[in-house]
Amino acid sequence: MSAPAGDPDASSVRVLVADDDADIRDLVEFKLTQAGYAVEAVPDGISAWEAFAANPPQLAVLDVMMPGLSGIDVLRKIRESEHASVPVLLLSAKSRDSDVDTGFAVGADDYVIKPFSPRELLHRVNGMLARAR
Amino acid sequence: MSWDGFTDGLRSFVVWVMDVSSVPIIIYFVLINSSLLLLIGLAYLEFRAQQRRRATALTWQGAGMAPGVSLLVPAYNEEAGIVTAVKSFLTLRYPRHEVVVVDDGSSDQTFARLEEAFDLVQVPRELPAEVPIRARVLGIWVPRDGRTRLVVVRKENSGRSEAINVAINAASEPLVAMIDGDSILEPDGLLHVTRPFADDPTRMVATGGAIRPVNGSRVVSGRIVRVEMPQTWIPRIQLVEYLRAFLLGRTGWSRLGGLILISGAFGLFRRDVVVEVGGLDPGSIGEDFELVMRIHKRMRDEGRDYKVEFVPEPVSWTEVPVTAKVLRNQRRRWHRGLWETLWAYRSMLFRPKYGRIGSVALPYYWLFELIAPLLELFGILIVPLALLLGVVNVPFAILFLVLAYGYAVLVTLAAMVVDEWAFHKHDRWRAIWQTVAASVLENIGYRQLTVWWRLEGWWSSLRGKKHVWGVMTRTGFDEEAA
Amino acid sequence: MIVGGALLIGATIAVLGGGLLLVLAVVTVRSRRRSRNQRDQMLLSPLRVPLITVASGEDDDGSAAEQLTWATGVTRTVLDSNIVELLTKIRGGPGDQLIRVLEVHGAVDAAVSDLTHRSSVRRARAAQLLGLARADHTVPLLVEALSDESVEVRNSAAYALGLIGDPSAAGAVLAAIGAPDRGLPAATAAEALQSMGVGISEVLREGMRDDNARTRMVAAHLSGERSFTRGLPELRHLLDHDTDLTVRETAATAIGRLGRDEDAAVLSRHTVPTEPLSLRRACVHALGELGDDTAVPTLAALLDDPDPRLAELAASALLVLGPGGGAALAGHEDDPAVRTARLMASLQKANA
Numbered sequence: 001m002s003a004p005a006g007d008p009d010a011s012s013v014r015v016l017v018a019d020d021d022a023d024i025r026d027l028v029e030f031k032l033t034q035a036g037y038a039v040e041a042v043p044d045g046i047s048a049w050e051a052f053a054a055n056p057p058q059l060a061v062l063d064v065m066m067p068g069l070s071g072i073d074v075l076r077k078i079r080e081s082e083h084a085s086v087p088v089l090l091l092s093a094k095s096r097d098s099d100v101d102t103g104f105a106v107g108a109d110d111y112v113i114k115p116f117s118p119r120e121l122l123h124r125v126n127g128m129l130a131r132a133r
Numbered sequence: 134m135s136w137d138g139f140t141d142g143l144r145s146f147v148v149w150v151m152d153v154s155s156v157p158i159i160i161y162f163v164l165i166n167s168s169l170l171l172l173i174g175l176a177y178l179e180f181r182a183q184q185r186r187r188a189t190a191l192t193w194q195g196a197g198m199a200p201g202v203s204l205l206v207p208a209y210n211e212e213a214g215i216v217t218a219v220k221s222f223l224t225l226r227y228p229r230h231e232v233v234v235v236d237d238g239s240s241d242q243t244f245a246r247l248e249e250a251f252d253l254v255q256v257p258r259e260l261p262a263e264v265p266i267r268a269r270v271l272g273i274w275v276p277r278d279g280r281t282r283l284v285v286v287r288k289e290n291s292g293r294s295e296a297i298n299v300a301i302n303a304a305s306e307p308l309v310a311m312i313d314g315d316s317i318l319e320p321d322g323l324l325h326v327t328r329p330f331a332d333d334p335t336r337m338v339a340t341g342g343a344i345r346p347v348n349g350s351r352v353v354s355g356r357i358v359r360v361e362m363p364q365t366w367i368p369r370i371q372l373v374e375y376l377r378a379f380l381l382g383r384t385g386w387s388r389l390g391g392l393i394l395i396s397g398a399f400g401l402f403r404r405d406v407v408v409e410v411g412g413l414d415p416g417s418i419g420e421d422f423e424l425v426m427r428i429h430k431r432m433r434d435e436g437r438d439y440k441v442e443f444v445p446e447p448v449s450w451t452e453v454p455v456t457a458k459v460l461r462n463q464r465r466r467w468h469r470g471l472w473e474t475l476w477a478y479r480s481m482l483f484r485p486k487y488g489r490i491g492s493v494a495l496p497y498y499w500l501f502e503l504i505a506p507l508l509e510l511f512g513i514l515i516v517p518l519a520l521l522l523g524v525v526n527v528p529f530a531i532l533f534l535v536l537a538y539g540y541a542v543l544v545t546l547a548a549m550v551v552d553e554w555a556f557h558k559h560d561r562w563r564a565i566w567q568t569v570a571a572s573v574l575e576n577i578g579y580r581q582l583t584v585w586w587r588l589e590g591w592w593s594s595l596r597g598k599k600h601v602w603g604v605m606t607r608t609g610f611d612e613e614a615a
Numbered sequence: 616m617i618v619g620g621a622l623l624i625g626a627t628i629a630v631l632g633g634g635l636l637l638v639l640a641v642v643t644v645r646s647r648r649r650s651r652n653q654r655d656q657m658l659l660s661p662l663r664v665p666l667i668t669v670a671s672g673e674d675d676d677g678s679a680a681e682q683l684t685w686a687t688g689v690t691r692t693v694l695d696s697n698i699v700e701l702l703t704k705i706r707g708g709p710g711d712q713l714i715r716v717l718e719v720h721g722a723v724d725a726a727v728s729d730l731t732h733r734s735s736v737r738r739a740r741a742a743q744l745l746g747l748a749r750a751d752h753t754v755p756l757l758v759e760a761l762s763d764e765s766v767e768v769r770n771s772a773a774y775a776l777g778l779i780g781d782p783s784a785a786g787a788v789l790a791a792i793g794a795p796d797r798g799l800p801a802a803t804a805a806e807a808l809q810s811m812g813v814g815i816s817e818v819l820r821e822g823m824r825d826d827n828a829r830t831r832m833v834a835a836h837l838s839g840e841r842s843f844t845r846g847l848p849e850l851r852h853l854l855d856h857d858t859d860l861t862v863r864e865t866a867a868t869a870i871g872r873l874g875r876d877e878d879a880a881v882l883s884r885h886t887v888p889t890e891p892l893s894l895r896r897a898c899v900h901a902l903g904e905l906g907d908d909t910a911v912p913t914l915a916a917l918l919d920d921p922d923p924r925l926a927e928l929a930a931s932a933l934l935v936l937g938p939g940g941g942a943a944l945a946g947h948e949d950d951p952a953v954r955t956a957r958l959m960a961s962l963q964k965a966n967a
Contacts, residue, residue, distance in 0.1 A: 031672075198802040258923070405860075
């Protein structure tokens with residue numbers, strides 16, 4: 001599919017994707033790679049935090065529900081780090097907005113509720129990056 | 134009296150004792166292990182049900198019916214870990230929960246750390262006195278952001294039970310969970326333990342969640358990121374004990390409808406019911422056990438339709454003692470609490486009104502938990518003595534060993550199979566061999582020592598010694614954490 | 616005392632053998648899990664790319680979806696269960712495409728016959744598949760499965776009915792909660808009913824008149840959540856007369872959410888000291904939610920209540936009841952309850 005509108009060098013935009021669910025991880029990685037982003041995908045919270053700390057991406061997509069460190073925990077650590085301004089999108093399972101409330105309280109920029117539409121996720125990622133610039 | 138005369142006398146005494154007791158002792162050991170095996174059998178059935186639930190994997194996100202939960206966290210001199218712990222409690226996955234920290238007159242920076250981390254402001258609130266309190270409450274603080282659901286109460290030091298009672302008064306949600314500041318909760322642990330309340334909202338009064346030793350595992354920001362075996366054998370053996378008794382035994386009891394023990398590390402209660410029975414008893418040493426018994430008694434006395442359930446999923450992880458000294462204190466305290474509570478509720482034994490609690494669970498606890506160390510000590514002393522004096526032959530001694538200890542190892546292994554099959558928390562092969570080794574090693578020294586410690590605890594209660602254990606154990610944990 | 620050699624040998628063998636068997640069982644359980652996972656992954660690996668392509672909505676020409684329909688045998692079984700899992704995670708066009716693959720594989724038809732399978736896991740999974748595939752022609756079968764002997768199947772059937780969202784099943788879901796010994800867990804029922812549209816308000820009204828307390832509670836709770844004002848007469852009745860305290864509290868909360876002005880009087884009635892404290896608190900909170908200023912005298916009188924929480928709740932409620940409420944606080948300005956309520960309100964406002 002096409003690169004993000006108005007962004008000729010999307011491949012230089014690095015996105016960190018963390019989800020313990022291989023299906024979603026692969027799916028998001030595939031969708032974002034097709035859109036021209038450079039994606040690093042990791043299977044749990046602690047790898048997410050390590051990957052973030054080693055080489056901060058331009059944007060992070062974090063699943064809330066991961067074993068060990070959850071997406072909220074990683075977000076909390078990101079917001080306490082020196083790269084606190086990196087936009088973060090949370091992926092959260094269908095719930096009564098509680099994860100979303102906690103997520104925004106801790107500093108999430110956007111969220112997508114599972115089950116989700118991959119197309120919508122891409123639009124949101126594009127939008128967040130556009131706003132961040 | 135000559136030496137020969139003495140040994141002859143001793144021999145005939147031991148012969149007499151053996152005549153009277155050998156068969157009962159063996160029967161006892163077979164019974165205790167068989168009963169555990171039966172409980173594991175019941176647990177197996179329960180786990181199959183759990184497994185079916187998992188195989189049909191309907192993830193429940195707590196939508197709709199999830200009742201609000203207040204996490205009650207008593208804190209005494211926990212400046213090192215309190216902020217991380219509270220942050221991790223606040224970000225548990227749950228639709229509606231608050232954290233109530235009660236600073237039990239800490240002499241360190243516990244409160245200052247909280248005040249700084251959460252930008253606390255004092256509120257002039259007065260606490261309801263639903264559960265009677267003796268100690269003076271010094272003040273109540275909330276975060277300035279008006280949004281973080283945290284309440285911090287400071288009070289004069291008066292012990293864990295009263296700190297929890299103050300927290301109950303300060304709690305505003307319909308369910309309360311009593312947890313220690315050094316416990317680590319699974320991120321979705323609350324969803325597991327509240328599920329029975331959501332499924333049966335008008336009857337469920339208490340649930341308990343499984344506890345596991347955290348020693349050796351990798352912990353980051355108050356979460357377990359990698360489960361590992363403990364580094365040394367004392368906690369490894371405790372891991373085996375937890376597997377067997379805490380997890381599988383209780384699951385079996387839950388299925389029987391006779392769950393009477395919800396461990397202090399993770400119990401979830403209806404707040405109104407706890408208030409109704411008067412909260413924790415600050416004078417009791419086995420305060421959690423005592424509370425559950427009191428709830429059972431009240432519900433049955435009033436003929437109410439109620440339920441207490443155990444959730445086998447590991448919900449909470451706790452640091453277990455690594456030194457014999459701390460372990461000794463813990464076991465003495467546990468056994469003392471067991472004795473005092475069983476004794477206090479002896480009137481419930483065999484009364485039809487109390488159903489399976491009175492007819493099965495309590496007699497079981499009397500026989501196989503309370504009296505067990507006494508009988509075991511007797512066996513430990515008499516069999517070697519008899520062997521030494523030639524009263525029994527070697528085959529008998531071996532048979533005794535096989536039935537007493539071999540069978541115990543069997544029970545542990547059975548617990549392991551169920552655990553591996555249902556949870557498989559430890560994913561390294563080495564963990565299996567270490568667990569098998571621990572289940573054997575447990576019977577060489579460890580078990581005999583705990584028998585002795587438990588008897589010490591019982592004895593000190595019978596002599597009416599005042600207990601100071603609560604403070605001692607805490608100090609022990611602190612030392613260990615340092 | 617002499618012990619027969621046979622007994623000794625027998626016991627030793629039994630214990631040692633048993634121990635060995637159990638260790639073996641642990642190893643087998645673990646190895647089997649691992650090898651099954653490996654097998655599944657191996658079978659799936661050639662199909663992984665087309666599957667992800669379809670699921671991410673990048674299969675513009677439909678070629679990847681077609682490739683998926685060719686799978687046969689064990690591969691197809693493994694693929695289908697993977698698709699079912701994916702359907703819980705994604706929605707929109709890609710979801711419909713995956714459902715098509717399931718239909719071509721005959722998985723939907725197989726699930727229909729699996730609803731009567733001997734194994735409860737099979738029955739439960741079948742029900743879930745029908746829900747995820749939005750197989751609305753199977754609603755009657757799923758309704759039947761609500762009274763299955765296994766709780767997993769009942770849960771799955773309710774889940775599926777919720778996904779399909781056909782309000783005609785609402786009555787059956789609600790009634791299933793109170794089935795003796797085979798009740799549907801209240802949480803699942805509530806979640807399923809949540810997604811059934813507005814057509815269920817009459818069913819909920821009826822549910823509030825049910826004999827079973829759990830059924831009444833779920834019906835009352837949902838009436839409040841979904842703001843079905845037609846259920847108000849029943850909610851008032853529950854608050855006034857129900858035998859179960861939890862049900863009464865639920866009704867109070869629901870009335871606070873959707874009640875009319877005249878409900879201030881209904882809620883006020885239950886703030887008197889003869890009522891259970893938890894119900895009084897629920898009613899005071901609900902009065903604030905309801906926002907009708909005829910409640911001001913009741914709330915003002917509660918500022919002096921011996922229970923400090925009730926007094927604080929009353930003060931908080933008065934603060935949101937407009938000028939009349941604020942005026943009623945006069946003379947109580949120094950009460951801890953009023954000061955606390957004011958402080959909490961200002962903290963919340965400052966950070967809103």
